[in-house]
Amino acid sequence: MTTPVLAAEGLHKSYRLGRTEIPVLKGVDLQVLPGEMVALLGMSGAGKSTLLHLLGLLDVPTGGAVRYDGAATTGLSAAARARLRHRHVGFVFQFYHLIPELTALQNVLLGKMMHRSVLQYLGERRQVKQQAIDLLTQVGLAQRLRHRPAELSGGERQRVAIARALMTAPRVILADEPTGNLDSATAEGVIELLFQINQERGIAFVIVTHNEDIAARCHRTVRLRDGRVVN
Amino acid sequence: MYRLFLALRYLLTRPINILGMLGVTLGVWALIVVVSIFSGFIAVVTEHIRSAGADLSLLARDGADSPFERERPAQPLDEHKLRELLEADPDVAGTAPRLVHFGLVHRRGHRPPPPPLLGRSALQGGDVPFLFVLGIDPAREATATGFRSWLQVRDPALAVADPDDPLRRIDDLPTMLLGEERMRAEGLKPGDKVVLTTGRVAAGNVAATAIEPLHVEFAVAGAYRTRHGGFDGNNLLVDLVTLGKLLRPDQAHPVQELSIRLHPGADLTAARNRIAELARQAAGTRPGETGPVVRTWRERNQSLLQSVEHQRALMKIVLIVIMVVAAFLMYATLSMMVxxxxxxxxxxxxxxxxxxxxMQVFLSCGVAITLAGVLLGTVTGCLSAIYLEEFRQFVLGLTGVDLFPLKVYNLDRVPHELDPVWIAQVAAMAMLIGALVSxxxxxxxxxxxxxxxxxxx
Incomplete structure (x- = not known):
């Protein structure tokens, strides 16, 4: 049996608002196999983004566990979670979250700078830079390497964000409404790119979306309602 | 790697960082420039004071040089006996007796102005007519102080006629030497007649409770000039014997003070203690009794030196407040960035x-901004201190505004003294504050x- 690259086991998450405890996730189970594209659907407030953050180790569940390649992540220190996140997961967000002071190339390179000393990075600078250029070329931005986010369109920014996520060769990419801020034509191009990457690189995807068409193209759809998986 | 890379990008792409850096620069600059001027000023004042006195002063008793204490006259020093003892001391190069009195000087026929309020005395003393009258022996004075060099004044028209006998009588009148600036300010020239109005203890009044007025006509022999404007403005020099006869006609050698010059390299404190013991033995002073005391030149001018030191310390505190303001600016800059x-x-x-x-990304930004501010502040502070005189002259030539009136302090140029320890302390303090607020x-x-x-x- 294939080990899931990412698994959630009975995930619970609740937030406290004063003395009131508000449950957001109520025992979510999810498995993402290598190379699988999973669409996460649900109404606003269903807990999609919260689940994505828990899967990406950006937040700690109130109950249950998240496993990466079968290994539990429960009880890890913040630093260990950060290292694991860096190695295992890539993120693509609705609002791109590029660093405005950096060019497209520098934004992509930033991923490789994480968890490397200055000397380590300088030692492999040429290869890393070429890798970043190749990725930006693959996402169709070969002519926009030196442009800053403010000089790029929404679609181009999202492509830079995708290239950045790919830079660390993650096992899985968590995409939170990656087309939610784009017009339909641009969104179509971005989705095409995600599917192309999935096919070429075998990277698994968890895509949060409201778009049923996108969900239909994925290998599997998971629906969340009131903090529970309903299908 | 990303910490350094991002910190560098944040620093280079945000012009507001310059504001934080300039705040630190200003604080460091001010602390270096102002304190170096004060240090230079203290060094110059010390040198000036040093030029106007002897290494040691042997006083008839503690407080004998105070106008208040003078109401209770000290037993005069046995100058001959002391001279013999002192000249046997290996560290003593020369001694000179002095008689210290006070008085008002005015032109003949003019009413003497009222004495000033107690404690009021300009640094140069040029605005008050109240003077200390020092009775000196010119030949002996030259062996204990820089008296010979004092006679080399800037204006040859005010110089004494004969430096070898500067207090020679003129028109059969006793003579006096006045500070060059005072002579110039009062329009006096050698040969002018002035009246010294003072008081003396009435003859036979042992308790020294009855003071009788004394008006004596003097001729101005010429000017003297030490580097200590305060001394020149407040003291006039007359012949020791002449003054002694005027004040104490009943005493052959009334001496209140003995100026002592030591050989170069002599230990000032050790010599002071040894000579004080000698003087007390010579005077037959018993333990617990008030007797002759010896003071170093620094001790005699302690109040002035301490006052300037105190001002420097106060200024440091004020300037450190500027650093605190700079720190707030840094904090605001970094907070905005975050x-x-x-x-x-x-x-x-x-x-x-x-x-x-x-945290390291933003801390690196703060430390880098502080470091740039400290470096810029240190370099500009040192350069400003060194070239302040040139800057003063430039501004004076351009606008006519004198930023630092040298004449008030009897200076040739704006003084400065760069203390590497202080500069290091300022830099370290600024770095520490910058790191803390970052x-x-x-x-x-x-x-x-x-x-x-x-x-x-």
């Missing part, structure tokens, strides 16, 4: 950045919830 960069904090965390790493926003950045940034637009 507030603007909360979005970046979210994505950096998502990419695998740790809270500690994010740490607060950096910690806030590290504790920022990345999910808040990632959820927002």
């Amino acid at each position: 507030a603007e960069k909360t979005g970046d904090i979210g994505i950096l965390t998502a990419m695998g950045g740790s809270a500690f790493g994010i 740490a607060l926003p950096a910690l806030r950045a590290a504790r920022h919830d990345p999910l808040v940034s990632l959820r927002g637009a």
Whole structure:
């Protein structure tokens, strides 16, 4: 049996608002196999983004566990979670979250700078830079390497964000409404790119979306309602 | 690597950082320039004071040089006996007796002006007619102080006619030497007649309670000039024997003070203690009794030197407040940066950045801004201190405004003394303050919830 690259086991998450405890996730189970594209659907407030953050180790569940390649992540220190996140997961967000002071190339390179000393990075600078250029070329931005986010369109920014996520060769990419801020034509191009990457690189995807068409193209759809998986 | 890279990008792409850096620069600059001017001023004042006195002064008793204590006259020193003892001391190069009195000087026929309020005396003393009258023996004075060089004044028209006998009588009148600036200010020239109005203890009044007025006509022999404007403005020099006869006709050698010059390299404190013991033995002073005392030149001018030192210390405190203001500016700059960069904090965390790493990004920015400010402040501070005189002359030539009126302090140029220890202390203090105030926003950045940034637009 294939080990899931990412698994959630009975995930619970609740937030406290004063003395009131508000449950957001109520025992979510999810498995993402290598190379699988999973669409996460649900109404606003269903807990999609919260689940994505828990899967990406950006937040700690109130109950249950998240496993990466079968290994539990429960009880890890913040630093260990950060290292694991860096190695295992890539993120693509609705609002791109590029660093405005950096060019497209520098934004992509930033991923490789994480968890490397200055000397380590300088030692492999040429290869890393070429890798970043190749990725930006693959996402169709070969002519926009030196442009800053403010000089790029929404679609181009999202492509830079995708290239950045790919830079660390993650096992899985968590995409939170990656087309939610784009017009339909641009969104179509971005989705095409995600599917192309999935096919070429075998990277698994968890895509949060409201778009049923996108969900239909994925290998599997998971629906969340009131903090529970309903299908 | 990303910490250094991002810190560098944040620094280079945000012009507001220059404001934080300039705040630190200004604080460091002010601390270096103002304190170096004060230090230079203290060094110059010390040198000036040194030029106007002997190494040691043997006084008839403690407080004998105070106008208040003078109401209770000290037993005059046995100058001959002391001279013999002192000249046997290996450290003593010369001694000179002095009689110290006070009086008002005015032109003949003019009413003497009222004495000034107690404690009021300009640094140069040029605005008060109240003077200390020092009775000196010119030949002996030259062996104990720089008296010969004092006679070399700037204006040859005010110089004494015969430096070898500067207090020679003129028109059968006793003569006096006045400070050059005072002579110029009062329009006096050698040969002018003036009246010294003073008082003396009435003959036979042992308790010294009855003072009788004394008006004596003098001729001005010429001017003297030490480098200590305060001394020149407040003292006139007359012949010791002449003054002694005027004040104490019943005493052959009334001496209140003995100026002592030591050989170069002599230990001032050790010599002071040894000579004080000698003098007390010579006077037959028993333990617990008031007797002759010896003071070093520094002790005699302690109040002036301490006053300037105190002003320097006060100025340091004021300037450190500027550093505190600069620190607030740094804090504001870094806080703004953190507030603007909360979005970046979210994505950096998502990419695998740790809270500690994010703190380092912002702390590095703060430390780099502080370091740049400290370096710029130190370099400009040192250059400003060194070239302040040239700058003063430039401004004076351009606008006519004198930023630092040298004449008031009897200076040739704006003084400065760069103390490497102080500069290092300022730089270290600025770095410490910069790091501390940077740490607060950096910690806030590290504790920022990345999910808040990632959820927002």
